[in-house]
Amino acid sequence: MPELPEVETIKEDLRELVVGALVERAEVLHPNLVEGGTAREFERRLSERRIVGARRRAKHLIVDLDSGDAAVFQLKIGGQFLLVPPVKEPKRNLMLVMHLGEERAGERLFLRDGTEFTRARVLDREGLEERLSELGPEPFSEEFTAEYLKQKVGGRRAQIKPLILDQKVVSGVGNIYADEILYDARLHPRRKANTLTDGEWERLAEAIKKNLAAGIEHRGTTVRLYRDLLDRPGDHQNHLRVFEKQGDECPGCGGRIVREKVGGRPSHFCPSCQREDGESGGADVRLRLA
Ligand SMILES: [Zn+2]
Structure with a gap:
């Protein structure tokens, strides 16, 4: 995709x-x-x-x-x-x-x-x-910050995952990167936007930028169909931690990655590192770029 x-x-x-x-x-x-x-x-x-x-x-x-x-x-x-x-x-x-x-x-x-x-x-x-005209800001633009996100959707009771998939909120995030972003930010995909702390908005904005930048660096993610202009797959699938990793060990805490539908989309996350009650659990498992 x-x-x-x-x-x-x-x-x-x-x-x-x-x-x-x-x-x-x-x-x-x-x-x-x-x-x-x-x-x-x-x-x-x-x-x-x-x-x-x-x-x-x-x-x-x-x-x-x-x-x-x-x-x-x-x-x-x-x-x-x-x-x-x-x-x-x-x-x-x-x-x-x-x-x-x-x-x-x-x-x-x-x-x-x-x-x-x-x-x-x-x-x-x-x-x-x-x-x-209706598209939200590009993640690498100056306009896109934690403060912007908080102002835009911080008052809503909606779940955070569907919000970051909404192209009117932020441009370019789809289902694969959304799961990786939320894992990085240690946010459960069902967390309600109006319960996020300032620190969590910061982590989320940072994770959006970092994961998309890593995807570009690796020339895209080929889970199934994606190819570049010369019919070559990308490489970022080799850097995914949760997407379609259900049953695998969480690289952060050693618990199990689960797959559940959130907002109608298959979602992959670590229930220990991404607690639904918002208590922070697990280790800092943020993506590190070379
Ligand atoms: Zn974990």
């Missing part, structure tokens, strides 16, 4: 390997891909256009065109961008292909998604601004 670090990695790959190229022709291969317009219009607005930039906002991948339009992709669960060559041409589960032109004739950028949940739209500047 591409979250902030995975989309960031794909964006950086696009900047390095694709930006500057001319899209000779775009071909929509799956009827569900395009939202807010027809597949034909999407193809028309991408074709014979130069890609002049790649950006990320929250989990949105934004491809800027020389017309001033932007193609915005939400990779949702299993969306992958693949550059052919060097990657071997994928044959199945294709949703879009962009044929590159000029000196890059023969190269193609494929969008593959076996889950078929990836969605795309092409927007002008105003449309893009409006589309992104």
